[in-house]
Amino acid sequence: MSPRDDLGVSDMAPIPVVGRGAPGKPLLEIEGLHIAFGARDRWFEAVRGVDLRIHAGEVVGVVGESGSGKSLTALAIMRLLPRGARISSGRMRFAGTDLLALDERGMNRLRGSAMGMIFQDPLTALNPALPVGHQIADSIRTHQGLGRAAALARAEALLDLVGIARPRERLRAFPHELSGGMRQRVMTALAVANDPRLLIADEPTTALDVTVQAQVMAMLDRIRRELGIAVLFISHNLELVAEVCDRVAVMYAGRVVEGAVVEALFEAPRHPYTRQLLRCIPRLNDETGPMPTIPGLPPRLGAIPGGCPFAPRCDAAFARCTAEAPDIWRRGDHMARCWEALR
Template identity: 70%
Template sequence: MSGPLLQIDGLHIAFGSRSVWRDVVRGVDLRVSAGEVVGLVGESGSGKSLTALSVMGLLPLGAKVSSGRILFDGTELVGMRDGAMNKLRGRDIGMIFQDPLSALNPAIPVGKQIVDSLRTHASMTRRAAEARVVELLDLVGINQPAERARAYAHELSGGMRQRVMTALAVSSNPKLLIADEPTTALDVTVQAQVIGMLDRIRRDLGIAVLFISHNLDLVASICDRVSVMYAGRVVESGAVEPLFDAPRHPYTRQLLRCVPRLDGGTGPMPTIPGLPPRFGSVLPGCAFTPRCVVSQARCSAQAPPMRRESGHLSVCWEGVP
């Protein structure tokens, strides 16, 4: 394969019915290369999950990809038939998200669920799959994996469930893992453990990761590159270190000011004043204008230009003569 493992070009996702469709994701470009970890950040409602779900062919009812391309390993996913998409989803792309209970069947022991997946997607015999489950549970850091495999999801702690869901997602040795806010529901200590586990297994198994989070510290700790989304668009992207050290987009700069203080300082956490635009509202210029502390007259009227310097992209009028 030449080119990125995942290549999203000009992705638009709309909600609606019949003749009235309104775009909520509005022209996203994203690349994930083999073995790379790419972060996708932005406030709630910016379109991160819909972007991820479109890759999995799992958009909610009433949503569709209205234009754009999603290439996985060179194959177009937009418009792919359900059967082919199901195969790809189980085998080549795994996904974990915030709520493991919605992914795990409450009535089937967790080990059996992974066995079933291995038998379907990796065509393993029962005996081989059962042995592999114990290895996988061990890999994700579960003690006494053979016993835990017999447990039901509700018998496990939140962190443990997240580990099981990860084992399930990587069981078929996918090339890409999509992690959508995988630790948001966990307390800080467990969060760090689960992130450590994720980082270790993606290195061990050589899996590329699209890591979605609103936690910029987590993104900085495990990602190679990051894309920042606002109101359905990527407004800035680049390698993690230069981007976090010297963010170019005013939205990224304001987001970074809202990171919780690690020095234990008290007081309310700062937030960006104002709210993102309403769902589907039409914006001729930059959607961040009403909240931007350095906006100019042209910002609300004209779409800002995209500028790229040494692989660091920013979509903004600031500094443009």
């Protein structure tokens, strides 16, 4: 019996579990995504041309520091951009559907069914006034048209799936009665309740302690393999991304500056930003002395320098870097937006 049968959804079309670099049409395809932020006549581009592809069953990581545009990209896929932000251009196709052409009703059908999302702070994403079981069952009834009892039974199975002990009791718990790690599990149950093909996880463990983070990550990894879900994993934590992702995109100042299969990116990074960032990670070793840092600050929104935006902080920059926006270096699956890589 497959895990899908446990959930009582064996009648649904099976979703093939596909490994990394699967050929054929990607599940999600983003091209030239631009997102502008602002009001009235003052608009700043926060995301400036992001291309991203996710194949079925694949785990793609997007890493970057705050302000790099990674969370906005994730929210744009769900068309959940905050007030004051809008998609100014680009194309997004999900399983053959043009996401930008969908109306709000069409989007609502996708959200919480074919696409699930979990956030950094589950408390804001869960309704504080309703028991968690109720919330999951509601979503199931909305998207699958199940009866009340059947929906609750499935909600219980889902809580069990995300590793919550005594799921029947926990159905009646309110979000505030649960710990941070528990809430993130409930959030995950809600996100996968209607058999999504894509799960967007936006910094799902950033608010959690390391020990809880490890548990939640193990749970997410198990679930996505059991259910064959593709995952877009947004994080600032490179070490975590290296542990779980198949492919990784590194974002800086609203662009993907390097993208590659995880081993290539971490073992042979081509963009100086990636290299410098990897050096900065505090590791559990016996090194002492000053910590490596990247000098300067990430550019502010609306004040992104011309040429390569990383050039002012880059240890490998030369004259051309500040003058011209870099072309793309490409070798197989590996790309980097960098003049130095092209030399």
